[in-house]
Amino acid sequence: MSIPAAAEKKSVLISGGSIAGPACAFWLNKYGFKTTVVERWPELRPGGQSIDVAHYGLEAIKRMNLQSELEARFTGEKGTTITDLHNVPYMSLPVGHGPTNETEILRGDFADMLYQQTKQTTDWRFGDYVTSIQEAEEGQQGKVKVGFKSGKEEEYDYLIIAEGARSWTRKLVTKEEAEVKYKPIGCYIAYFSIPFTPSTPYQDQWHIINLPHQRAIYFRPDFKNQTQRAGVMFMTPESKGYEKLSATEQKEIIKDIYKDGGENAKRMLEHIDQSDDLYFEYLVQVHADRWSTKSGRIYVVGDSAWCGTPMIGMGCSLSVAGAYILSGELAKHINDPKKAAEEYERLWRPTVTEAQKLPPGIPRILFQESDWGVKVYLNIMTVAGWIFGSRIVQYIIPYLSSGWTKMFPSEESKMLPEYGEYIVNGDGTNKDADR
Template sequence: MNRNVLISGASVAGPALAYWLGRHGFNPTVVELAPALREGGQAVDFRGETHLTVLERMGLLPELRRIQTGGSPMCFVDEDGRTLLRLPAEFAGGEVEVLRGDLARVLYERSARYTEYLFGDSISSLDETPSGVRVDFRSGASRDFDLVIGADGLHSNVRRLAFGPEERYVSHLGYYAATWQLPDDGCPGLEKGSVGYNVPGRLASIGVDHQDAARAGAFLVFASPALTYDRHDPEQQKKLIGDAFSGLGWEVPRLLASLQQAPDLYFDSISRADVDSWSTGRVCLVGDAACGATIGGMGTGTAMVAAYVLAGELARAQGEYRAAFTRYENRLRKYARGCQVGGDRTGKFLAPGTAIGIRLRNALLSRRLFLNGMLKLGEKVSSTVALPDYPAASRTRG
């Protein structure tokens, strides 16, 4: 009953959901706009009992521990490179930290035996019928599915098609973030982790690869009202970044020079998504599409938890999607929003708007007692939901 499920998005939530649906006997199909799995990306982390329990039930915890980065210590410096603040690896890295590309690969490999993957395509229209959803694809193909799940991030295509325009659901939080890979000689003499330089409202940082010290990535954040730009025009985005950081010292001129040749620029607003109901008819949202934050909202861990619960509730309801969607949202909405709140503070933490704000952040986090309190709060927030033990999740993992 309602076993054929189309999932949009092959980053984290999509393959995780496909894995669990396959384990429960459903037939998942994942469509992904990119021509292949996206490699690289920033590190993502898991912390607290709830996150680790889902990874353990999925059989992923040993493998992720094997490929983990070991955490990413953070250091803030002045224009001359003198250290102002050091933060330990667990502050940003949680209990298990891996590169997003590595996590996506592992999830794809675990779900592939159950899942049909359609790369290089996307959904162009959805038409719900009494017996299912008629889906038209950008490639020109049309197919019928019982259910459609949007696991396609903050700028969800499924949410736009089924729920309405993005501006109804996504709120700009006053900052933009950019990241790209530096040339192999782009980080001489830097230690593992990230080193950042602040002026009011701006952060420029370099993060060294955890496996290859010759490789590094740039990560920049700047305060700005909402900008109008083409999300598919990297040259326009490079100009916005260059204008925001023009005239700054430290390593900023070198970073901006490398930006002009960067083939892998990621640029986006720091925003959050708030959707009144995570489902409409036979269409449901999971992960950042439903309740996401660009950075700092524990979105990866929440997505893994949500995929586990959504698949489990569909199985428990034997495909009766209305009851399953309702129970899924009732279980997780409060939890997801509690985690999401951390993203509201990310821009202000990384790039305080005033010189006094920068000094205050550095002073507070230099106190071990205050730092430990923040770490414990993060673990507590990420573990405020009890996970049901769905039957198929108890069997030997494939």
């Protein structure tokens, strides 16, 4: 079998340095591309709560050979406890039996892991962003001309946009090719860090506090930095434009909305002004008809292409697996970018479409308006906790799940094709060429 040519140092600009961007850089470097990552923030963004890496996401991490690195960074969260605003517990479940999984890692830690893997081989540029894009006419052999805020003008063979749901560069690409539909799910989310204090309850837990007027507070432990990752979520049917405000203004809004939120809200608000990692978003799903321009030179990946919101719980897994497929297809079809674009969609869109589906009633049922509604919801959680926490259920779940796996074998590895043959040696030759 003839070995396909290596990537001949084709150049790729990746805009966005969180999860999907560096995951692309990781693989493209292995296939011999020359990669540049431009990140709008002045440094790697540390914020966010825990995310879990599962299914195809875990499979992608295994292919990266980063499983032990990932495990070393697990948060060590011991379980999940749901309380009312007076810290009375209604549901408490250990790791693996409720919302806390074995594979919890802080989003910022995950981004850092990918950064550490690429910082020697990728040209990382912080504090800059793309301001203009000019793509050669379709059919021409050509490159993508890119202008930057810093004044630089450069040419690349490919541009990959990995800027999250509200991508700005996506809007610079010709309109009909880059237009996406935003599907709001009716709620705001914010994450920021606060210190542990002697009065912090449930310190080793994912502590969820349900409040009336469709609000919740979440605390998750970050033992390494001795902080709690605070999170707030509140429903509003339409965006109020808060996401466009400055961090200082956003903090004032959180203070106002949570001022009657009990002792946990009080502790959170006492420290909010000192936090320097606030992330504040009105949650929208992104639905895009295409993930590339017709020429196959410009791509979207991760939340810029298919954001499902944290409600689907698969954002990071979709990003690392989608980045793996996009990079692999670019290497496989090195002289036919249109084919790469076609295959990226064909292989990955069915998984994304499935993952974006929210269970009926989510997120509405999680956020109750009245005190009475919150009480009913918490009692339902108590019953759910008895079921999932009961020794009998815990005993039979492993048998049920192994039976299920035998009947319906995992699709993960099928969803992730093999691209090992395109990995090149440091000298640019194909890894398999001397076999």
